[in-house]
Amino acid sequence: MWSRRGHGWRIAALTTIGTAIVLPLVVFVLGPNMPPGKGTPVATSQVTDNTVLLVVMTPFTVFILVYLGYALTAFRAKPGEEGLDGAPLRGHFRSQVAWLASTTAAVLFLAIFGTTELLADNGAGGGAGPNPVTKPGGAPLPVQVIGQQWEFTYRYPTYGGVETATLVLPVGRKIAFHVTSLDAIHSFWAYELGVKADANPGVDNIAYVETKKISTFHVRCAELCGLWHGYMSDTGHVVSDADFASWIAARKRQFAPVMKYLPKYSSSYNPDPTFRAG
């Protein structure tokens, strides 16, 4: 029923047809709804990146699924042959070259594309370490994110180093998150902002973002950090300049009593003790 010479062409034809059907769905239906949404330019760029990734992987995925379905249909054992060995496997030089060449091209393209996107977006919302390769123009508002078991707190060095338990940002501003930890490894993930940066003790991990619209976003820890890791979440807000000024003034008043005990603002902190005597 199946001619051996036609297998390759049939699989290629089915892959082409399948890709032609799925690809528009990926680009126009799935792509715009990819995470993390379009809360900031960085987040929007991540949506584009995720869509590009999907577009590149679509033909390969379709090919693999077609091949699987085709093999199950065309190469299945006939009744009475279940216990017999199949035909011996042999290499197919042209197929191997085609597979290696296409996948290599895809991976190299994604490597170049990904690197370009990282540089273009000043880290693309990820932690770029204490000395980022690229920085946004202007003077971003520095906000320090302090991870600890099990809560994030935030310091605003340009507002007297006041520390708060909630994250509020002014709209239309470039923000430089300085992410660090006081104990274990955490990860600061401001989902809708498209920011995700590891919080390591003794490390100042910088991530940039620009707030574009008044919004609410979720903050979660994305690094398994102990018993209450699952509860280490918060809700942040992007507010107008006036509301931010009012909010930060209120926090300075609220936390005035503890300010005298806070250490001088630093890129990271190494408080004692590191080991409690028993």
Add this chain to the structure above:
Amino acid sequence: MRRAIYPARVRTKVAILATGVAVAGVLIGLYVTLLATGPAPYTPPAAQAAEGRSVNLTLQTVAAVGKLAPNENWVSYLVREHGTWHRSTVWTLPANTLVHVTIYNFDGKSGLRNPFLGQARGLVGGRFAINGKPTAVIDPDDASHTFAIPGLGVIVPVMGVADDAPHQCDDAPCPMETAHETITFTFRTGKAGHYRWQCFVPCAAGFVYGFGGPMQTVGYMDGYVDVV
């Protein structure tokens, strides 16, 4: 000519492996269940009263829980129920209710890693009292523990007993004649929910950063508050 794909010895090995995986799964399940099983939850008596009321929650913190728990040397919270101290860190509180908390702390000073947590938040009146004296903040180095329900925005630093205080407590539950600090405050529970509470002071003796053991185990310095 037909051949069996899997010889008998292979089938036997597969059967043994599958049995082993199943047994391991059951054992892991039992272990996890055991870990998750703590002391019985505590419900203040007034929790069943009408709305618009307040309830009292009376706690003590001890440096070593003693025979009240499997890990005798671990630091722990205890709760007073019908005049008797129990080790329970799962509490049920009524929603939209004022909770008057009294903590008798018999443990020494460990210090906060983040001094910011030395200021109380989320309390009625914004302050708490140490031995009857109102305050909003303590020196972070003097903190022994915290009472914190982050989901409700509540955190209170608990003043530690001075190292040179006379009549230090040896065995939990600690009698009131031994050295202690009394912390009192009030918070409102708000809407119903399942919240976790924790201590923020790294008070686990013998662990790196003081954050192992009792700081990572429900029933000692962690628990749940079920607001119903």
